[in-house]
Amino acid sequence: MTHSNTSIDSPLSDHTVIVFGASGFLGSHVADALSNAGYKVRLFDRSPSPHLRKDQEMIVGDIMDLQQVVDAVKGADIVYNFAAIADIDEAHNKPIETVTINVLGNTHVLEAARLANVRRFVFASSVYVYSESGSFYRASKQASERFTETYHDRYGLEYNILRYGSLYGRRSDQRNGIYRMLHEAITHRSITYKGSGNAMREYIHVEDAARLSVQVLAQEYANRHLILTGQEKMRIRDVMTMISEIMPWPITLNFDDANVVHHYEITPYAFQPRIGRKLVINEHVDLGQGLLDCIREIHQYLEHEDENNNASPSSSDNRA
Numbered sequence: 001m002t003h004s005n006t007s008i009d010s011p012l013s014d015h016t017v018i019v020f021g022a023s024g025f026l027g028s029h030v031a032d033a034l035s036n037a038g039y040k041v042r043l044f045d046r047s048p049s050p051h052l053r054k055d056q057e058m059i060v061g062d063i064m065d066l067q068q069v070v071d072a073v074k075g076a077d078i079v080y081n082f083a084a085i086a087d088i089d090e091a092h093n094k095p096i097e098t099v100t101i102n103v104l105g106n107t108h109v110l111e112a113a114r115l116a117n118v119r120r121f122v123f124a125s126s127v128y129v130y131s132e133s134g135s136f137y138r139a140s141k142q143a144s145e146r147f148t149e150t151y152h153d154r155y156g157l158e159y160n161i162l163r164y165g166s167l168y169g170r171r172s173d174q175r176n177g178i179y180r181m182l183h184e185a186i187t188h189r190s191i192t193y194k195g196s197g198n199a200m201r202e203y204i205h206v207e208d209a210a211r212l213s214v215q216v217l218a219q220e221y222a223n224r225h226l227i228l229t230g231q232e233k234m235r236i237r238d239v240m241t242m243i244s245e246i247m248p249w250p251i252t253l254n255f256d257d258a259n260v261v262h263h264y265e266i267t268p269y270a271f272q273p274r275i276g277r278k279l280v281i282n283e284h285v286d287l288g289q290g291l292l293d294c295i296r297e298i299h300q301y302l303e304h305e306d307e308n309n310n311a312s313p314s315s316s317d318n319r320a
Contacts, residue, residue, distance in 0.1 A: 015119075018042040018073055020063055020109055021082030023049035025172045026124065026164070029210035030080060031056060037214050044072050045083070051171065063105040066112070073112040078217065080122040081109045084140075087175040088128070091137035102140035103147070110151045120217060122160045123148045127229060129163060145225075158223060160216045165229025169206035169290060170297045178203070178239070182294050185243050186302065190252040197237030197255050202229035205285035212279050227278040232287070239287075246291060 017034050021027040022043035028051040035041045035055055042057045043049050052058050061068040063083045073079060084102045085091050091098040106123065113121045125141045128134035134141075151157045168178035181191045209228050216226055237255075244251035 015077040016040040016042060016075055017078040017080065018044055018059075018076040019080045019082065020044045020069075021084065021124075023047055023051075024082060024086075025169075025176065026167060026206060026209065027080070027082035028171055029169070029206045030082070030213045033207075033210035033214045039078075042072070042076065044069075063108050064101070066108045069108045069112045070115055073109075073116045073118065076113075076116055076118055078120045078122070079109060079113045079116075079118050080124070080213075081106055082124045083109070084124070085137070088134060088137045090175070091140065092135040095136045098136045098140050099143075102137075103143045106144040107147055110147060110157070114151060114155050114157055118157070120158045120160065120222070121148065121151070122162060122213070122216065125161050125163045125225075127163050127165050127227060152223060160221060160223075161225045162213060162216065163225065163227045164204075164209060165227070166201040166203045167206050167209055168203055169285075169294060171206070172294075177201075177236075178291070178294060179298070181240060181243055182291065183298055185247055185251050186295065186298055189247075189249055190254060191240050191243065192254040192256065193236055193240060194256045195236070196257055197235065197240065197253075199236050200233050201236060201239075202231070202233050203239070203287055203290075204228060204230040205287075205290045208284045216279065221279075229278065230287070231284065234287070242288065243291060246288070246295065 017039045019027055019031045019034070019041065022031045023045035027043075027045070028049055031041050031043055031049075032051070032053065035053060040057075041055070042059060043052065044059045044061055044063075046060065046062055048058055048060055059072050061072060063069055063081075083105055085094065085098050091102075110121060123144060125145055126134070126138070128138040129141050129145060131138055145161050148159050148161060152159050166177065168176060172179040174180055174183070181193075184191050212226075212228050215221075216224075237253075240253050244253060
């Protein structure tokens with residue numbers, strides 16, 4: 001297979017990028033960062049993105065349909081894949097669905113990228129690939145990394161493997177740890193964590209992660225494994241305390257000491273596949289400021305939900 005010699009560092013307006021899983025939390029932010037950087041951005045997901053911009057194209061489809069994926073990638077120069085079961089707890093209970101979507105689905109995207117002769121394939125992995133924790137989620141990311149590497153070895157498909165840490169920010173939902181804590185603090189004035197709270201995490205704001213996810217397209221990062229995490233380690237217990245101090249009312253902190261074995265406690269580094277280099281951003285969103293912004297979003301959503309509930313007439317009142 002031959003690949004175009006045109007560099008990704010050439011004028012961006014000539015490059016079309018397709019983002020799989022673009023309606024989701026991280027994918028939507030990366031799509032926006034790509035648009036802001038001047039790329040022509042094509043979104044692909046099972047449902048239309050609520051964050052679709054006028055300068056973006058939306059394709060509704062399923063990565064499990066290989067022909068749909070092949071058709072969607074035609075004409076693209078760069079492919080990102082964020083489509084996956086990304087919640088560790090969900091993956092822990094759904095091994096068949098996890099391997100199907102996370103491994104076979106990613107292979108569909110790899111094959112489409114190969115057929116379209118794209119210049120770069122970017123796979124969203126996780127720091128859990130280093131760990132014995134993470135259950136089927138970790139195993140699926142490890143397998144997909146190896147498939148991505150082997151597509152490069154076999155076909156010369158240029159790639160990036162991005163190992164994300166603990167993300168937070170706007171557009172998240174109950175599958176996100178920070179979101180769950182903030183939502184519970186606002187709605188119940190308490191936060192419950194399944195564990196001792198001593199687990200360490202390196203939180204990175206999703207907008208910082210998105211900008212770094214675009215920077216990796218530079219030729220110097222080709223065929224590299226990169227770690228995208230925050231620059232400061234914090235115990236989950238300390239994050240909960242920070243949230244309680246931010247809130248204008250008292251927050252009760254609860255800890256369930258039953259160990260959740262598929263999450264790591266202190267570090268994900270139990271063994272090492274190919275070494276990843278950590279990529280950091282000099283100007284980044286401060287955790288405290290990021291939490292405040294998330295709180296504003298959740299509060300606005302809950303206010304809007306209350307207004308709709310109060311304004312909506314009953315179904316019988318809508319009958320002619």
